[in-house]
Amino acid sequence: MHLGVIGYGNIAQTLLELLSQPGAPAVTRVTLLVRPGKATAAAEAAGGFALPIAAVETAEALIAGAPDLVVECAGHAGVTAHVPAVLRAGIDTVVVSIGAMSDDALATELKAAAQAGGARIVLPAGAVGGIDLLASLSASGPVEVTYRGIKPPKAWAGTPAEEVTDLETLNHALVFFEGTAREAASQFPKNANVAATLALAGAGLDATRVELIADPAAPGNIHAYEVRSNVANYSMKIENLPSKGNAKTSVSTIYSVLREIRNRLAVVAI
Numbered sequence: 001m002h003l004g005v006i007g008y009g010n011i012a013q014t015l016l017e018l019l020s021q022p023g024a025p026a027v028t029r030v031t032l033l034v035r036p037g038k039a040t041a042a043a044e045a046a047g048g049f050a051l052p053i054a055a056v057e058t059a060e061a062l063i064a065g066a067p068d069l070v071v072e073c074a075g076h077a078g079v080t081a082h083v084p085a086v087l088r089a090g091i092d093t094v095v096v097s098i099g100a101m102s103d104d105a106l107a108t109e110l111k112a113a114a115q116a117g118g119a120r121i122v123l124p125a126g127a128v129g130g131i132d133l134l135a136s137l138s139a140s141g142p143v144e145v146t147y148r149g150i151k152p153p154k155a156w157a158g159t160p161a162e163e164v165t166d167l168e169t170l171n172h173a174l175v176f177f178e179g180t181a182r183e184a185a186s187q188f189p190k191n192a193n194v195a196a197t198l199a200l201a202g203a204g205l206d207a208t209r210v211e212l213i214a215d216p217a218a219p220g221n222i223h224a225y226e227v228r229s230n231v232a233n234y235s236m237k238i239e240n241l242p243s244k245g246n247a248k249t250s251v252s253t254i255y256s257v258l259r260e261i262r263n264r265l266a267v268v269a270i
């Protein structure tokens with residue numbers, strides 16, 4: 001597989017590490033799409049991996065190399081800037097920054113681009129689990145989904161949580177946001193992609209209730225949710241290890257992307 005990767009931050013770098021290990025899916029070549037002026041530095045930084053890695057600065061250059069699959073891990077702005085063109089070119093794209101789909105105009109553009117190009121938008125489970133069951137249950141009638149995202153205070157740095165509390169001195173669990181998944185995803189683009197994922201799989205962006213919590217005692221990034229439907233009820237709580245490179249992003253997100261790549265190449269997909 002020739003893999004295209006949009007963004008070269010925490011997720012992309014760890015993904016390349018995982019793809020370089022023995023037994024990794026058979027990715028034989030990688031092209032990184034990075035910000036203008038960053039290609040030389042990115043190609044040098046990625047030079048240590050046991051994979052041929054090139055770096056380009058435009059979607060056109062990425063598309064010209066005809067990757068078999070593209071993974072977007074460049075935040076909501078990266079989705080807006082590059083993913084429509086990649087889809088229009090007929091290249092299936094794993095969109096990690098799923099919260100970008102909370103912008104209706106962008107979601108419509110992405111779907112139209114995918115249809116025009118004959119490509120698919122793949123939304124990975126990311127840092128959460130149970131998306132398979134939730135998406136299945138949503139065909140059975142109405143589903144009710146309530147989600148709580150709990151992270152240590154430092155994971156909320158640089159977000160609107162700072163307008164509600166002093167994250168440095170916070171000494172108790174604080175619910176600083178209550179609203180819909182659409183509001184959460186747009187106000188917390190680096191922290192509430194999970195809310196959007198649950199919403200898109202289940203009750204929708206406006207009907208999925210979300211609480212975001214800063215908790216100094218949180219053992220990691222916690223995603224907890226309850227589902228009620230006609231055929232099954234369940235609750236789930238996941239304690240995720242934060243990434244070394246970005247406390248906002250759980251390591252399991254990167255393994256979820258790896259799973260999408262593995263399933264594209266495997267005889268048995270699971």
Ligand SMILES: NC(=O)C1=CN([C@@H]2O[C@H](COP(=O)(O)OP(=O)(O)OC[C@H]3O[C@@H](n4cnc5c(N)ncnc54)[C@H](O)[C@@H]3O)[C@@H](O)[C@H]2O)C=CC1
Nearest residue numbers: 007008009010011034035074075078097126127193246249
């Ligand atoms: N679906 C899920 O469960 C999760 C989704 N995410 C999403 O993944 C994104 C990436 O996460 P990390 O790698 O940890 O963040 P990061 O901040 O370490 O890396 C993002 C990289 O994208 C680059 N970038 C931004 N705009 C770009 C553009 N227009 N073109 C090319 N590169 C661009 C940045 O320079 C940066 O290097 C997050 O912003 C978040 O939206 C993160 C965690 C979980």
Ligand SMILES: O=C([O-])CC(=O)C(=O)O
Nearest residue numbers: 127191192193194249250
């Ligand atoms: O990685 C996580 O724990 C979840 C996350 O940041 C998000 O939902 O955007």
